Amino acid sequence: MSPDRRSLRTPPVQRRASDRIDEILAAAAEVVDEVGPELLTTTLVAERAGAGVGTVYRYFPDRLAILQGLADRNVRVLGERFASVASEAREDVLDDLTALFHAYVDVYRDLPGYRSVRTGEWLPSQTRPRGAVVVGLVDRVADIIGARSGAVIDADLRARFVDCFHVVDAVVAAAFVDDPAGDEHLLDLAYDVARAISRRRLGLLPSRLEVRASVGEPRPTLPSPRPTLPSAAPTLVAGDDARSLASVEATPPVAVAHEAAADAPQPPV
Template sequence: MNERPPGQPSVTVRHEPVQARAAQRVEALLDAAAAVVVEHGIEHLTTALVAERAGASIGTVYRYFPDRVAVLVALAERNLERLRHALARVLAEPHETWTDATDAVIGAMVDTFREVPSFRSLRTGEGLDLGPQAREQVAPQFAALMADYVSGRWGIELDDEQHEALVLAVGGLDALVTYAFLHDPHGDPRYLALGRVCAMQHLVVAFGEPVPAAETAPEA
């Protein structure tokens, strides 16, 4: 396969797309990369396969991505953004209790695994072996989203112990949801249910017993 020799650590995109046409080209290349990952697996992805699947020249791929690792990193970044947007969307709703909010978050995670090509295999790239450029852990990022939500919705402020419980809840949930999709494209319901149970145990420590938001008192 025509791969460039390893050199400096790969960057996500070689040329930042500043025009709509370039941005669309990058999206098309990432769509092709996702299809290759789904069909052949991460370990078999090459820039040549991406070019072939996208109907583009290998030079076009190299214009934006210096090697296969850069393609995977960019695809992982896109997956992360899609998951982040899915969670932000459900957390924009005024859920009655934090358990309702948690169920909405779990639903968004499951939908992302089911609907985003390559997510089952690549997820957000934490498993990529990038040496010193290890991917940032995702659990603390999404724990921060949950913490902001419960603070704004119910005025719950977390101390260090509560925050640690929240991070463990999110990380454990992510691990079990990931395992649920390891051999089942729809998600093994046993592990999805176990993920919810484990998350709820830690979230009670983080947030306390779920109490609905107080209704606004009617004007006299």
């Protein structure tokens, strides 16, 4: 998969040249995961690719062009995976959301260079406005969810999709800072955030109870809420008469009130 031609010094005109570019980018992805984008150099990439520095310069004029080439490749792969999700039939919108979420997490896990470069929004670009790449990706997500839910995805809703993507992406990215496989606690949090946002902020995700009812499944029996009783703040005293906090909390409020009345000083007769 070749990068966007705008990031190349010499666009490929032959299959061999295209293969060489893929090899350079594959080497760059390995190097950037090891040393980070700040320490990436054309020399390191050339050594890992088994090519001369001049060969790298032929297609990528500097390290920023290499990073941009990786970002273009990342965006292309992510778009292909989203398209794969859209091509598969699922029961409901929640299933689509789950599949999209897993597809996004998987690129962090199995696409070399993604954790370090991602979509390249942080790179300086003279060819496209900042944020255009994310908008394009989120448009695909919005179209998938909109097609399943039947909702009209207007400009305002698309803008909210972009905001929600940034929130979820921030948590997912944090999950991979120190763990190449992704911190499960943070990934669970990211998924919960994605579901909550889809339901409350976007208004597209019905509750699972509604979905089950629509397909004839029995609704689960929810536990009735426990009644909340007023409680007095416990008073702890030192010495033999001290009572534990647990015993105070376990004492019914009415009994606490009677005890307090009994302990209070009585007026003289």
